[in-house]
Amino acid sequence: MARITAALLAGLLLSPLIHASPTSGKPLLASRQDENSEGLHSLMVAAGKLFFGTATDVRYLLDKAHQAIVNNPSEFGMIVPENSQKWGELEKEKGRVDFTNADAIAAAAAKNGQKFRCHVLTWAAQLPSFVTSSTWTKEALTAQLKAHITTVVTHYRSQCYSWDVVSEALSSSPDSNTLSNSSIFQKVIGPSYIPLSFYWASLADPDAKLYYNDFNLEISPLKAQGVVDIVHLVRNFISPTGEKGKARIDGTGLQSHLFVGQVPSLTSLISSLETFTNLTSLEVSFSELDISHDSVPANDTQMEQQAQDYMTVVSACLAVEKCVGITVWGFSDKYSWIQDAFPGKGEGCLYDEKMKKKAAWYGVREVLKRAGVVMAERNSTGSPEERIRNAARNGRLMEEVNGTALMLAAEKENETKNGGSNSFRGGLGWRAWPVVTGWGIWVVLSL
């Protein structure tokens, strides 16, 4: 009897804490009907941006819990195929291009009213074996690449918000701004394969935004300079008809495969973005965001740091006018590419492997909600967008966010979905009941 009373007492005392916003005291956990209007994409658009998106693909289609989230246009307003639009997946045999899988992702996005980002035309990885295992002359590989780009871009004409035309053409070492020699295109065709790819894509779809996409641009100013050189290379390209400016480049994707506790500062991220937005009419986006733990499973402190790190990246995008949006490279730890590529590391996503929102999700939502509050402020000067940029730039959108409350919010999410048991993760059948008293938080154990 005493135990049950203690437990009930705990539940009663705990609820205001869980429901309290990390700073504002406003209810942190929106009631169910708010959840739909408070998807990350809805909040991102309310903060003046174009999208909050995710990568996904056909191999997750049978996972109902996963699909319920990916098909929610309030949560994700942009969808990008993680693999099925890559050359090696589309044309396993020379001349036989199969769009079935990629079309399925495009059709689902269209049905859900989500934007569609197309990934990737010219990339040195995941190529068909007939490309990698053949001996090519410059002319023959140039013609083959042109045929691939023209066929694929024409097939998706007016479906893609943007195309990742060229990915990872620069050396992977962060201290270099030189083109990577490991690329078959660089070796056989030379640097002109880059502006040529943009030229053919421009001809095949005059509307899709054409992006260059790479990693480590957030941490390496030298590599970022390499991208600026690529932008100039494309813009100075003289077409086969002798005309300049026929190869269009509209944006740079900063992939942002980052690690917890190693995310650059807000100021540094803003200046990385502005390296590109200072170039005429070039937009930017965080294009493949995940922030992984160096060792898994992560503990609460690491989870709180991860939340802070995600909030810093979101704030950086809100602070820069031409940062149009953010795409996470998968939203659930269950399917993240990280654990395959970096065994022992991972859990870099906003949802855990059970499709539960993590503290990082609540941190991102908190920043976006505050941007909405700043947007609505009546008595301060400047346009709502300018106010958000200033607030984001000054770190105001993530000030004093209490990591513990974000953790509790995520825990609450857990228990809400586990049918209301008000306890933290407990092993051995014991349940831990936190009691908030004037002398701090006490824990009551019960079976």
Ligand code: G3I
């Ligand atoms: O499709 C084959 C399938 O036929 C075969 O049975 C299976 C067994 O090995 O492999 C399947 O291919 C896998 C492919 O994903 C599709 O699932 C490849 O082995 C696997 O290496 C590939 O991993 C992808 C990786 O790119 C390849 O480099 C990851 O899922 C994907 O998240 C990752 O994404 C890249 C971006 O495109 C570009 N930027 C970096 C990012 C991370 O590497």
